[in-house]
Amino acid sequence: MDAHIKKVYVPMTESGFYILLCLRKPNHGYGIVQMVKEMTDGDIVLAPGTMYGSLSKMEKDGLIGFVREEDKRKIYLITGLGKEVLDLEMKRIERLYKNMKEMR
């Protein structure tokens, strides 16, 4: 993983994290919005500008790949690099969570 990717994606925004988390299975932007809404009991509603911008940026940086188009919706899937980044983030958040639990 090169320095640029690390600088831009580690640590990651909450929106970015959810996008990568959801794209471990092929999905499109709006599908991700719905999934995240469900997962967070409606607390997090990803907005379309953020979603479109993030997806095209992540595709350009090689974190996710375009699979196919369905009904004018682009379907993406996480790449190897994307998994690496997600893994780093998961470890960081796990540690955060563990430390939070210990200190409480």
Next chain:
Amino acid sequence: MMENSKTVWKRFSIPQYRQEEDYLSEMNEKGWRFTHATFPGLYHFEKCEPGQVTYRLDYNQEGIRNKDEYVRMFSDCGWEYVCDFMGYSYFRKPGTAGEEREEIFCDDASRLDMMRRVFRGKIYPLIILFAAVILPQLLANTAGNSVGIYGRGIAGDILSFVFLGLAIVYLLIFSTTAVHFYRFEKEVSGDSMGTRLKYAGVFALIVALLAGIGVFFWASSFRSAYTLTENDTGYVMEIEKLNTSVVKEYDLKKGDLVRIHIVEFERGHLYLSITESGKEPVFFGDFYNFGYHPVEIQNDGHYLIEISGKRATGIVEVTIE
């Protein structure tokens, strides 16, 4: 009869899209629904039921290139696509008063990303144009060494002022843009020392450029610096910069030869004339047609030898035999 549509001319600077959104919402509240915008800032409206509608602008050239999916993403999320104008895409969503207005960006990172896209798409080209065309043209025309047959004459003077005007307009655009970007960045990511320093640097650069251009313009177009050395047969003018006219008076006799020799000519424009006091010039020329050929005086009298310049640099020698 009530009109069913109207057009309003409005000017919003590049980062003022927030004001633009508010304006479109206000118009909707008054019963005017935005339909599209045309150059150079004409907003077209049609009559509608007054109502609360939230307008949002995105700047995403990739979205415009892949419009179907881009618009689909927004419509899936409940945003109606209105139009594109100057790289911005306009979206709207009905919303009731008092409710918190909806955003098309849900975090500051993506909001800043949009500002970066605006900067790359709209400000970069202006900076490149300024640095690659306007500034070099201003300097060349003002220094008086612009290339081309018209470059050194009156056209050069006009161009010099035109590019000075353009340069000032551009620097003003850069300044107001920087102010807006600063406000925006402060709002999004807080007022940090780093942000302040960055913008202080930008402003220092703009002021330095303005001052530099001003000094250069004055030094090239208004200042005169030369030495005039008289000798037995005439005089020599060594000109660092000439923006005035220098007149020397001589009593000459019929048959005298006046030779005005341009020993060195670097840049600018030189005019030379020999005139009998109170009469038409017996000779008038510029650096193109003045060479070694002497002018023979036809009548005894009091003569004025005038050398005038515009942004001129060089050495002129006047010899009377």
